[in-house]
Each structure stands twice: as structure tokens, then as C-alpha cells.
Amino acid sequence: VEEEGLSVLEATGAEDGESLIASDPSIGCVLVGWHFGPHAERDPHTAAGLIERTRAHNGSLPIFILTDRTQLQAIPLDVIRVVTGYVWKLEDTADFIAGRVANAVKAYLRSIMPPFFGELVRFAEDYEYSWHTPGHSGGTAFLKSPTGIAFHEFYGETMLRSDLSVSVPQLGSLMEHSGVVGEAERAAAKVFGADATYFVTNGTSSANKMVLHGCVTPGDVVLVDRNCHKSLQHALTMTGAIPVYLIPSRNHYGIIGPIHSSEFQPETIQAKLADNPLVEGNGDVGAALAVVTNSTYDGLCYDVQTTTELLGQSVDRVHFDEAWFGYAAFGPMYEGRYGMHRGPR
Ligand SMILES: Cc1ncc(COP(=O)(O)O)c(C=O)c1O
Incomplete structure (x- = not known):
């Protein structure tokens, strides 16, 4: 296997193997020796336990059982179902086994590459x-x-x-x-969990400007977090929008935000529009967009469904600026607290 350009990590037993696999994501293939008694497969430190947990940890990592045909019957069906294949220790040559392992590693690496990065790597390899x-x-x-x-x-x-x-x-x-x-x-x-995603090459400052250019025309009212990022101030200037600010709280520790729900109530918003000298009439025109910074700069995040429902009574579009909260979807404790949450939107 080393002659194929791969390195080999040897585990001293199933438990050691499991720790290695869990701690080293660069492992591209697992070879498990099957030499435990027929009743030992439920013991957590056997080959069966190792295979079961490795598969639960990684659904596509190649796993081969090193065995011979006489032992095959001792392997339980639920193990057979999750392994990639077998290495017949006594039948195949070392060269053939190494080639099979190298091929499995290559196919695995190809399968885990995301579309763009995979092609970029292939392109770079063309020199x-x-x-x-x-x-x-x-x-x-x-x-x-x-x-x-x-x-x-x-x-x-x-x-x-x-x-x-x-x-x-x-x-x-x-x-x-x-x-x-x-x-x-x-x-x-x-x-x-989006309907559509478009990549922006200039960071969230440009993304914010694109959102405003996409849904605001000169003279439109935008309800905007008073502590929003400066790119939104730039976007408001560029689009000729009229900002009506939602004022966040600030406590005696100096922590800014969140914007209290009282600021999102339709009556409060109506009063803000009516009071604003730049908004024509008595504010009946309504707002074209609302922008909330989520999480706030001090790490406070909103109950997005409630916030959207409240703002939705005054405005059709709500933009959560989640410049550095974009991975909230992958932390279960943030569920319901990011714009693209899994609940009703
Ligand atoms: C809330 C918020 N929006 C937008 C931005 C702008 O992001 P970028 O630097 O990627 O343009 C930042 C950057 O810190 C931010 O904190």
C-alpha cells in the first residue's frame, strides 16, 4: 500500500482503530481484520463494533474486511451490508490487494469532492x-x-x-x-435549505448591496437595524432609499441589541413612518424591506419566526444580515434562530 503512495496507520486493536478513525479525517480507507469469535460481534471492542460505528460516523469511507472464505459465514449480515468489500488474505497477491485499496481511496476522494472544488483541483492538476x-x-x-x-x-x-x-x-x-x-x-x-443560492465573490458587503438593488427603488422606505453594518448604509445611499431605523437596546454592560419586539409591532412602525419627515403622507405607503442584523455584534440571535411574523405585518420582505452567522444551520442549538431555519417561513 505504501508503494502506491499512501501512508498506513496501524491500530493496536479495535478501540485504538476507532479513535484513529474518529480523530483523523484524512483516512481514506479502513481495513479490518476479522478474527474474532462468532459470538463476539456485539462486544463494542470487536471488529463488528468498529465497523458499525465507523459507518455511522462516515457513510462512504471504504471499509474492507480482511478475512478468508472459511470465516465469511461468521460475519453477521448487518456488517456485510455496510462494508465495501473483502480482502481475501490467503488468495490474493499483495500487489493486487494494494491496488484495490489505492483504487478505493481514489474513488472515495473523487466522491467526496464538492462540484466546484473538485473541478478546480482537476484543473490545477492539468498544469x-x-x-x-x-x-x-x-x-x-x-x-x-x-x-x-x-x-x-x-x-x-x-x-x-x-x-x-x-x-x-x-x-x-x-x-x-x-x-x-x-x-x-x-x-x-x-x-x-434555500430555494436558490447565488455565489457572490465580494463578501457580504456586496451581497447586502445586491439585496437592496434587487428590491428597493429610489424613495422606498427600508426599515433598518440602527446598528446595521456600514455596507447597508452604503446600499441605502446607492439605491436612494429612505431609512427608518429600528432601535436596538443597549444594556449597562454595553451590550448592544437585540431590537426589542416592541420595535417590530405594526403600530410602532406606522408611528415611525408617520413621524419621519422624509416619508411622504402619513406613512401609509409602507416599507419595501426590513433589515435585521442576526446575530447582533454581541452574539445575540433572534427568534426568527416570531420576528418575521411581526415584521411581516408591515413589510413583505425581511432580510437577515447573517454575515458571520452563516453556519448557524449546522448547530442544532441555533435552530429557529437563523433566517433559513427549518420551521415555517
Ligand atoms: C453584519 C455584517 N454584515 C456585513 C458585513 C460585511 O461583510 P464582508 O466583510 O464580507 O463584506 C459584516 C462584516 O463584518 C458584518 O458583520
Whole structure:
């Protein structure tokens, strides 16, 4: 196996093996020796226990049982169901077994690659010259000065060779949402529970501006968290919107936010609109959008369903700016507290 360019970690027993697998995500294949008695399979420290828990931990990691045909009958059906295959110790040559393991590792690595990153890695492996932006030409421009070399060494050649323009056709189109970019956007939508996902290359400042450009026209009222990010102030200026501020609380520890639910009540919002000298009439025009920073800068997060229901009585669109809370969907304790939560929206 080592001659195939892979490294081998040997476990001293099932328990040690399990700790290795749980602590090292770079493991690409598991070979388990099956030499326990027929009644030992329920013991947590047997091969069966190891296989069961490894499979629960990782649904696609290749697992082979090292055995011979005489022992096959001793392997319980629920173990047979979850393993990838067998290595017949006494029948196959070492070369064949190593080739089979290397192939399983390769197929596993291919299967876990997400669409865009997988294609980027394949593209980098083709050693193509870069004829487009960015102008450092795969990092070679940095190799012409001592400072450039320090920069090149710091980031490494792979990062600079894969710093590519949108004009690389193999990597799909961000404008048309096609190719691997399109596939990756659809995969991201599925993972985050969105109807659609569009990648933005300039961070949340640009994303906020896109949201406002998409749903606000000059003179529209936007209900906005008074402690919002400055990109929203920029977006309000760019779109010519009229901000009507939702005022967050501040306690005696200096902690800012959240905005209390009283600020979201339709009567409060109506009064704010009526009082605002920039809003025409008595505020009956309503607001085009509401923007809430979630979580707040001090880490407080909203009950999103209640907040949306309350704001929904005054406005049709609610934008939760979750610039650095984007992974809340993956922490069960945050359920119901992020814009794309699993409850009714
Ligand atoms: C709430 C909030 N929105 C937007 C942004 C802007 O994000 P970016 O730096 O990715 O443009 C930040 C950045 O800190 C933020 O905290």
C-alpha cells in the first residue's frame, strides 16, 4: 500500500482503530481484520463494533474486511451490508490487494469532492498556463523580486495557480449559473435549505448591496437595524432609499441589541413612518424591506419566526444580515434562530 503512495496507520486493536478513525479525517480507507469469535460481534471492542460505528460516523469511507472464505459465514449480515468489500488474505497477491485499496481511496476522494472544488483541483492538476486575470499569471509574477518570493512561499504555488478568472470555461459561469459553478450553487442551496443560492465573490458587503438593488427603488422606505453594518448604509445611499431605523437596546454592560419586539409591532412602525419627515403622507405607503442584523455584534440571535411574523405585518420582505452567522444551520442549538431555519417561513 505504501508503494502506491499512501501512508498506513496501524491500530493496536479495535478501540485504538476507532479513535484513529474518529480523530483523523484524512483516512481514506479502513481495513479490518476479522478474527474474532462468532459470538463476539456485539462486544463494542470487536471488529463488528468498529465497523458499525465507523459507518455511522462516515457513510462512504471504504471499509474492507480482511478475512478468508472459511470465516465469511461468521460475519453477521448487518456488517456485510455496510462494508465495501473483502480482502481475501490467503488468495490474493499483495500487489493486487494494494491496488484495490489505492483504487478505493481514489474513488472515495473523487466522491467526496464538492462540484466546484473538485473541478478546480482537476484543473490545477492539468498544469495549464493562465492567460487571463488575475495578472500575476499563476503566481509567476511574484518570482521576480525577493518580496514577491516571500509572498509566493507564504501562500504556496497551489493557491496562486488556482487563483483563476471567471473566464476559465471548465469552471463554469458565475453570470449564467452554469457548469460546476451552477452545480455548486444548487448543492449549496440544498445544504443551506434555500430555494436558490447565488455565489457572490465580494463578501457580504456586496451581497447586502445586491439585496437592496434587487428590491428597493429610489424613495422606498427600508426599515433598518440602527446598528446595521456600514455596507447597508452604503446600499441605502446607492439605491436612494429612505431609512427608518429600528432601535436596538443597549444594556449597562454595553451590550448592544437585540431590537426589542416592541420595535417590530405594526403600530410602532406606522408611528415611525408617520413621524419621519422624509416619508411622504402619513406613512401609509409602507416599507419595501426590513433589515435585521442576526446575530447582533454581541452574539445575540433572534427568534426568527416570531420576528418575521411581526415584521411581516408591515413589510413583505425581511432580510437577515447573517454575515458571520452563516453556519448557524449546522448547530442544532441555533435552530429557529437563523433566517433559513427549518420551521415555517
Ligand atoms: C453584519 C455584517 N454584515 C456585513 C458585513 C460585511 O461583510 P464582508 O466583510 O464580507 O463584506 C459584516 C462584516 O463584518 C458584518 O458583520
